[in-house]
Amino acid sequence: MKKTISGIRGIFGEDLNLKDVLEFCNNFSSLVKSQKCVIGKDTRPSGFMIKDTASAALMKNGIDVFNLGTVPTPVVFREARKYGAGIVVSSSHNPIEWNGMKFIIKGRGINEKELPQIIEKQEITKSKIGNEQDISSSYVEDAKKIIGNLENQPEIVVDIGGGAAKGFAPDLLESIGCKVLTLNENLEGCSRGPDPTADNLSELVSASSNKEIGFAFDLDGDRLVVVRNGKKQTPDVTLGLGVAKSLELGYKKFVLSIDTSVSVEKFIKERGGTVQRTKVGEANVIEQMLESNAQAGGEGSSGGFILPEFNYCREGILTSGLISSMLGTKKFNEILNFMESYFQIRDKTAIDSQFHDKVIDDVHSKLSKEYSEVNTLDGVKGIIDEDSWVLIRKSNTEDIIRVSAESNDEEKCRQIVKDTIELVKQSYDKIR
Structure with missing residues (x-):
């Protein structure tokens, strides 16, 4: 547990x-x-x-x-x-x-x-x-007031994943003017697993290939994954698109988790915004938002865009509407092209929870000798250069250690992850 x-x-x-x-x-x-x-x-x-x-x-x-x-x-x-x-x-x-x-x-x-x-x-x-x-909720009506009505009627495919977004995500998108095709409405017979960030979403990729965009939700509807032009996008893209809409609305003060893509931070700062970083986890991001009066932000690993004026949690459903409102605009293509020039890989390795802290400490010692800058806000983050980093942290939900990395060079990113996972395994073998 x-x-x-x-x-x-x-x-x-x-x-x-x-x-x-x-x-x-x-x-x-x-x-x-x-x-x-x-x-x-x-x-x-x-x-x-x-x-x-x-x-x-x-x-x-x-x-x-x-x-x-x-x-x-x-x-x-x-x-x-x-x-x-x-x-x-x-x-x-x-x-x-x-x-x-x-x-x-x-x-x-x-x-x-x-x-x-x-x-x-x-x-x-x-x-x-x-x-x-x-009781019932006015959520759909409230979200529509934030997004407004769309005139271009984009064609969108929504993969519910058999989860609770049924009756909410499609209804919201239709209410703002989208034409919606829904997949996997029910858990029975669902073609994919409960986590859209881990699944290849093959049915959604196929169904959305001739549509504007595809959206996939997890079982409780707070995580959102974007599929565009037949390609599943990284969770950071979901957050990045939400951030782009926030900037369009005039927001400047953001909070991002430590594992969020550097591309999102650069996009914000190049447009006059400010960024604070927190430990991974929506509760940590929101706590900092409340303390600093931030206007928007989130965590890249879960595709979790957060808009405090509407909700103090990851907002997959609202975000799908906000992203839809940018389809066909210069802003949408601008953020997507910018973020696609960076490569993020998030991997994990099985490590018994009782050894997590000792493994992290051992890895910290080794990375401190290898990288000039090491951040211990949450786990250990090694800054390799201005476009590349690696983060090693224990999971809050599973018996695993997560390894995340990013670079503007795809092969370099893969090598960083491979080397770091090997480093974690070596530390585990030494300690247990």
């Missing part, structure tokens, strides 16, 4: 069971000062049981529960702004047998200070039993 600010996740029935759900939601109740909490789930088969158990734990502690049913993560985050707290029953891009919970306070994910209060046992003094009621 993984317990991080990204959520509590595990294989349901093995290392995550209903007793755990009761315990964590009981503890979370101590943070819910509004005595109101919205709850929604993605399409995983175990979602119903976890959602009902979570709701029962909250109501036992006097909290009124507002049930959204099966909805994307951004919908729960948006409604949590109104009610004060929220729970998303999901494990995002993890395999179907996994599930978990994301906890929301005042419209944002929990932070490092709040996480221990959810993990450690809390005694709750209750005064009454809470009630439960079903």
